[in-house]
Amino acid sequence: MLIDLAGQLGLSGKDLAIAKDYLEYNELGLSFDHVITQIYEYNVEINKALYSMVVDIASELKLPANEYDFLILLIKQEVS
Numbered sequence: 369m370l371i372d373l374a375g376q377l378g379l380s381g382k383d384l385a386i387a388k389d390y391l392e393y394n395e396l397g398l399s400f401d402h403v404i405t406q407i408y409e410y411n412v413e414i415n416k417a418l419y420s421m422v423v424d425i426a427s428e429l430k431l432p433a434n435e436y437d438f439l440i441l442l443i444k445q446e447v448s
Contacts, residue, residue: 370421374403378412400425404436413444 371391375384383406390399404422407414419439426436 370400370403370418370425373418373421374407374412377407377414377418379403379407379410397429400429404439407442408438412442414439414442416443419443 371384371387374387375381383402387399387402390396390402400422406412422436422439426433
């Protein structure tokens with residue numbers, strides 16, 4: 369679940385609770401928007417798995433790429 373992974377990567381408990389509240393009221397789009405906006409606002413480093421999840425959810429919500437592609441900048445580079 370996107371919310372759980374966002375929490376593991378460092379999104380605050382307050383923001384996770386807000387996103388979960390939106391889900392309880394079946395506000396999937398608001399929950400999604402809140403999570404990705406707060407990840408960006410707080411500059412939370414993400415991994416490719418979270419970004420892939422974002423792309424999948426955005427596709428289900430029929431959102432254009434410009435609604436979430438700003439998160440690409442936050443993908444941490446893997447050290448080889």
